Amino acid sequence: MAIVVLADLRGRGGMVNKDTVAGGYGSRFRADSVWTRIAKNARSVFLNVPSIHVGYLAAIFAREGHEVVVTHDDRAVEGDLALVLTSLVDYRHEREWAAAARARGMRVGFFGTPATHLPELFEGFGDFVLTGEPEAAALRLAAGEEMSGVVPSPAINDLDSLPFPRWDLVKMRRFGHASHRRVGLTRAVPMLTSRSCPEHCTYCPHRITASFRSRSVANVVAEMEELQRLYKNVHVKIRDPLFTLDRERCLAIAEGIRARGLKLSFECETRMDDLDEELIRSMHAAGLREIAFGVESPDPAVLKKVARRYIPHEHMRRMIDLCWRLGIVTTAFYIIGFLQETEEVIEETIRFACNLDTTHANFKILTPYPGTPQFKQLKPLVFETDWEKFDGYTLTFNHPNLTPRRARLMLGMAYSRFYGRPSRLFNFLGMHRYSRHPLLERADAWAWRKYDYFDRPWVSERKATA
Numbered sequence: 001m002a003i004v005v006l007a008d009l010r011g012r013g014g015m016v017n018k019d020t021v022a023g024g025y026g027s028r029f030r031a032d033s034v035w036t037r038i039a040k041n042a043r044s045v046f047l048n049v050p051s052i053h054v055g056y057l058a059a060i061f062a063r064e065g066h067e068v069v070v071t072h073d074d075r076a077v078e079g080d081l082a083l084v085l086t087s088l089v090d091y092r093h094e095r096e097w098a099a100a101a102r103a104r105g106m107r108v109g110f111f112g113t114p115a116t117h118l119p120e121l122f123e124g125f126g127d128f129v130l131t132g133e134p135e136a137a138a139l140r141l142a143a144g145e146e147m148s149g150v151v152p153s154p155a156i157n158d159l160d161s162l163p164f165p166r167w168d169l170v171k172m173r174r175f176g177h178a179s180h181r182r183v184g185l186t187r188a189v190p191m192l193t194s195r196s197c198p199e200h201c202t203y204c205p206h207r208i209t210a211s212f213r214s215r216s217v218a219n220v221v222a223e224m225e226e227l228q229r230l231y232k233n234v235h236v237k238i239r240d241p242l243f244t245l246d247r248e249r250c251l252a253i254a255e256g257i258r259a260r261g262l263k264l265s266f267e268c269e270t271r272m273d274d275l276d277e278e279l280i281r282s283m284h285a286a287g288l289r290e291i292a293f294g295v296e297s298p299d300p301a302v303l304k305k306v307a308r309r310y311i312p313h314e315h316m317r318r319m320i321d322l323c324w325r326l327g328i329v330t331t332a333f334y335i336i337g338f339l340q341e342t343e344e345v346i347e348e349t350i351r352f353a354c355n356l357d358t359t360h361a362n363f364k365i366l367t368p369y370p371g372t373p374q375f376k377q378l379k380p381l382v383f384e385t386d387w388e389k390f391d392g393y394t395l396t397f398n399h400p401n402l403t404p405r406r407a408r409l410m411l412g413m414a415y416s417r418f419y420g421r422p423s424r425l426f427n428f429l430g431m432h433r434y435s436r437h438p439l440l441e442r443a444d445a446w447a448w449r450k451y452d453y454f455d456r457p458w459v460s461e462r463k464a465t466a
Helices: 034-046 052-063 091-103 113-117 135-142 217-231 247-259 277-286 300-305 313-326 343-356 373-381 404-419 422-428 438-454 457-465
Strands: 003-007 067-071 081-085 107-111 128-131 149-152 177-179 182-191 234-238 265-270 288-296 329-336 360-365
Touching (some): 003 091, 052 067, 052 081, 081 091, 081 135, 091 107, 113 128, 182 217, 217 247, 277 313, 313 343, 329 343, 343 404, 360 404, 404 438, 422 438
Parallel strands (some): 081 107, 107 128, 182 234, 234 265, 265 288, 288 329, 329 360
């Protein structure tokens, strides 16, 4: 039996979301304004959930009789083998931790999306680097194999063959989810019911490591039942990039949850054109309380350039309105800084986000991630040499219409205009039916004019220089 240390390190200089965030590259929110600072603090509470691959590796090693220790900080931990989950935005910190562990006599390996697509960043700081999804290599390590150099870890096609993640070994935060309809916080646990994504968006890193595969309905529901047995009151964060791809499978999962009498809640991420009223109502009856989806840009021409299928705006509005009526929280994702965009186009995207009226909105700056088609396209324009700035909140390439400073200012504008609306307060308090009242619409228009003043170039430049 060996002592296996799994290092899922907290970020140095701020919380880092790892694992499935940005396809596994990770993200560190950079706050420049009041509203972005509020968003950053909220994320440190509600998005600070354990990394799902660490849960799987803990289960694999524990099943083979090894002692598993999970660490999140820089304190020295003794063991025989250490596996470090990598991110792009905190890779120097992860390398330093690994080098220190190696100096104490431990064998050290790296895994994760950055290790897969940029193994040269980690070579020399450990004994081996796993490329690909880590579970196949972990099975070999658990059986006693010693590894060195760059080690391919092929994707496992039969996801049902993997043990359920061992969250009892991961030192999870006790809470991580808040409900508009209930006082208090709930323990949040991540889950993957499928891996990769069958879509072909050129900017997205979710599909670059392995092909799309999904677990069986029975296997998914069995894991949910196990989570409820362990934690009673639990909220499941389904981290699939496209949970509702197979409509019949989703309906079957919802039916399985109801048939077993599970009293958990869950959230998912998907495309809006994969949703309809029957599916939403069925999942809501099974415990669906949040849906996240990508809009990216309201402009069909912009979406076509990045191979993203256009979703009719009216369909999105109908589904969002249904979610408001059912009490389902909605979060829309937007990207600013596509090559065709000007500041005026970005402002229209912000206005669209406000009018679409989701519960939350998440704005990011276009980031060319290694391994994506867009990275190859933009590589001649990339000027940034510090990989830690490929965080989703920093412009890393020469944009024809934006400077890095202006891009950050536009990002701050997006958050202030979306979250600084008076009607937003009513939405947050669960009083959406009043948010379209004429008085509130006038108040929102006044707020927009106020932000127009504060976002004028001379004011913005002064803020950026301060």
